[in-house]
Amino acid sequence: MTIRTMSRSDVPAVATLEREIYPEPWSARIFFDELAQSNRTYIVVVNDGEILGYGGVMLIEDDAHITTLAVVPGFRRMRLGTRILLALVEKALAGGARHLTLEVRATNTDAQKLYERFGFGPVGKRKGYYAGEDAIVMWALDVDADEYGGLLDEIRLSLGREAA
Ligand SMILES: CC(C)(COP(=O)(O)OP(=O)(O)OC[C@H]1O[C@@H](n2cnc3c(N)ncnc32)[C@H](O)[C@@H]1OP(=O)(O)O)[C@@H](O)C(=O)NCCC(=O)NCCS
Numbered sequence: 150m151t152i153r154t155m156s157r158s159d160v161p162a163v164a165t166l167e168r169e170i171y172p173e174p175w176s177a178r179i180f181f182d183e184l185a186q187s188n189r190t191y192i193v194v195v196n197d198g199e200i201l202g203y204g205g206v207m208l209i210e211d212d213a214h215i216t217t218l219a220v221v222p223g224f225r226r227m228r229l230g231t232r233i234l235l236a237l238v239e240k241a242l243a244g245g246a247r248h249l250t251l252e253v254r255a256t257n258t259d260a261q262k263l264y265e266r267f268g269f270g271p272v273g274k275r276k277g278y279y280a281g282e283d284a285i286v287m288w289a290l291d292v293d294a295d296e297y298g299g300l301l302d303e304i305r306l307s308l309g310r311e312a313a
Contacts, residue, residue: 152236155191155203157184162200163193170219173280183216190240194220194229204233206241213241215251218260228308230263235304238267238292247293252284261285268292268300 155163164177183189183205191205202220206213215237220229241249249267252275253260261271269287278284291297 150194150196150201152192152194152232155180155184155193155205157181159193159200159203160184163203166200166203166219166221170221175217188244189216190237190244192233192236192240194233202229202233204237206237208241208244208246211245211247213238213244213246213249215249230260231266231304232308234263234267235301235308235310238301242292247291249289249292251287252278253287254279255283255285261287266304268297 160177160180163180164175167174167180180191184191186207188208189205190208192203193200194202200221201224202218204218205216207216208214215234218230218233218237220227220233238249249269251264251269253264255274264287268289270289271285272288273286275284275286289297
């Protein structure tokens, strides 16, 4: 299993997964546009040539916004989401991020639990952000501080990974 940067040639497969996973899927065009932006990083987890998950991060000044995160249904609860999010946070930190943010469906408590493990906490709500559903806005602040580095080390240890 490898984690690597998403390339343009991955986009058709990612867009297919996107349609299976999300009620309001991003189109292939949106992914192509995202990959063309210099302040975005998209990654995929691949096993035997098959994409099992993907995620993205956008850096604006010192705020990094997790734009998407998904694992294919048959491979959930195997820490792939954690691996992808860790890789995105590492990219964000390498790019100079000091704070992380994201939106998540108010009903998506599974994803919220994952984000809480990465130090995200709810700070507000965007009413009707998704069709017919509110979004919870979550932030993890001061991720450039030693304390957050310690949290990431614990996550790496739990994955059996060496500290970056
Ligand atoms: C959210 C998502 C990416 C998690 O991926 P994953 O690979 O299953 O996550 P992990 O195995 O790394 O889970 C890490 C932790 O998150 C929490 N978690 C994840 N899925 C959970 C679930 N179904 N129920 C309860 N807790 C869950 C748990 O705390 C879990 O740790 P544990 O397994 O030790 O209890 C995946 O469920 C998914 O793709 N969902 C659909 C798309 C989506 O909602 N994306 C987020 C949009 S904001």
